[in-house]
Amino acid sequence: MNALFFISQIIGTVSISAILILALAKLFSRRWRGQAEPARSRGYAVLVTGCDSGFGHHLARSLDLRGFVVFAGCLCPDGDGARSLTLQSSSNLKILKLDVTSDEDVQQAKKTVQENLPEKGLWAVVNNAGISHWAEIEWSTIEDFRSTVDVNLFGCIRTSIAFLPLVRASKGRMVYVSSVFAFFNCLNLGAYSVSKRGLEAFADCLRVEMASFGVKVSIIQPGNFCQATNILKLKTGSDIWEKLDSERRQIFSRQYIELATEYFLSTCRAGCEDAGPVVDAMLHAVTSARPKRRYLLVSAVDRVFFQLFPFLPTVLTDAVFSLSSMYATRTQMLHAK
Structure with missing residues (x-):
């Protein structure tokens, strides 16, 4: 029995190794053969969600300048962001009313x-x-989690399912904006991390199917932008404090909440402005003939750390946080009599 089990394990290992070797061979053969250039921008359209501001706003303008027909999905089609896009772009850019949490909006789009x-x-x-x-998770409600996941995860799934037949017909691209916080957990971003980790699981499954x-x-995967x-x-410390019930106010002091709020905001203020x-x-x-599966966008100093982080044992990734003075202060304050 043990011998048979051992042999089956060896066969399984060999099979997995063979599959990996074949996959690598196929990958490199494609790379060495090269790939056809993607279709030129003229005559093609791109849909971008979240164009009211930020990355989506800038991307819509850049795609318009490159000659694409751009469908710019905006939550507020009559807002400043949408008006700015219309004024600064060509007639090839079209504003769409698109709330990704709405089935009706997505189908109309x-x-x-x-x-x-x-x-x-x-x-x-x-x-x-x-x-x-x-x-922090105990400062959040189920509605905080639900609303975040509805936009960041289900909004992407809803939009993807609707538009996949059109993209499949052109053998085109599906692009998802995630975050380093999809795999790097930290204080204050529980709901956001849950939504982005789910998004990456969806995109990974879709990539294999497509x-x-x-x-x-x-x-x-942007870092701190x-x-x-x-x-x-x-939010202010007061905003958070007022939402807490009496039980949690006994655990999390007002002083700690103010400190945590300032720490988080100062971290955000240190983010990239470009x-x-x-x-x-x-x-x-x-547009690339060979787009990457993942784009990790952090500083050169942080790149090695973030590339290694997903592969480290959990005991080590958890230990990383003990090196932060903020986590040490948190422990002291929450256990203070």
């Missing part, structure tokens, strides 16, 4: 896109719309 498609069809969908909720149809799927977007909802690196990655994912 699909109808509008189909009625206005250029000759070559829909080349790409860039799922950029997103919101941020920051608070490979059969020639559709490429890319994930954009809070200063370059309007994704951060400003949206350029993220927009450039999006453009590469849409």
Whole structure:
């Protein structure tokens, strides 16, 4: 019995190794053979969600300058962001009312896109719309989690399912804006991390399925770009304190909440103010003959750390946080008599 089990394990290991070798051989053969250039921008359309501001706003303008027909999905089609896009872009850019949490909006957007498609069809969908909720988990409600996941995860799924037939027809691209916080957990971003980790799981599954149809799927993973977007909802310590019940007020002191709020906001203020690196990655994912599966957008100093982090044992990744003075202070304050 043991011998048979051992032999089966060896056979299984050999089979897995053979599969990996074949996959690598196929990958490198494709790379050495080269790939056809993607279709030129003329005659193709791209749909971008979340164009009211931030990355989506800049991307829509960049795609318009490159000759694409751009469907710019905006939550507020009559807002300042949408008006700015209209004024600064060509007639090839069309504003769509698009709340990604609304089935009706998504279906109406699909109808509008189909009625206005250029000759070559829909080349790409860039799922950029997103919101941020920051608070420790015990400061959050189920509604905080639900609203964040509804936009960041289900909004992308809803939009993807609707537009995949059009992208599949052109053998185009699906692009998803995630975050390093999809795999790097930290204080205050529980709901956001849950939504982005789910998004990456969805995109990874989709990439494997769409490979059969020639559709490429890319994930954009920005680091701290809070200063370059309007994704951060400003809160004060008072805002958080007023939402806590008496039980949690006994655990989390007002002093600690004020300290944690300032620490989080100061971290955000230290973020990159230039949206350029993220927009450039999006453009590469849409237009390159060989788009990357993932675009990790952090500083050169942070790159090695973030590339290694997902592969480290949990005991080590958890230990990383003990090196932070903020976590040490948190422990002291929450255990103080």
